[in-house]
Amino acid sequence: MPTYRCAYCEHQTESAHMITVFQGQQERNELLCDTCYADWLESLKSE
Ligand SMILES: [Zn+2]
Numbered sequence: 001m002p003t004y005r006c007a008y009c010e011h012q013t014e015s016a017h018m019i020t021v022f023q024g025q026q027e028r029n030e031l032l033c034d035t036c037y038a039d040w041l042e043s044l045k046s047e
Contacts, residue, residue: 006033008040 004016013033019040021028032040 004031004033006036007031008036009033 001014003012003014005011006013006016007030011033013031015034016031017034017037019030019032019037021030
């Protein structure tokens with residue numbers, strides 16, 4: 001079974017969520033675990 005490494009907490013996760021982050025002009029894809037993805041969604045709402 002494939003596992004992914006969360007880009008944020010660096011834990012191994014089997015259900016990864018792809019997000020797109022912007023750094024200046026650069027667009028970058030990262031994989032997050034369930035927990036970090038939920039946190040990331042919350043951080044979007046609060047802005
Ligand atoms: Zn994580």
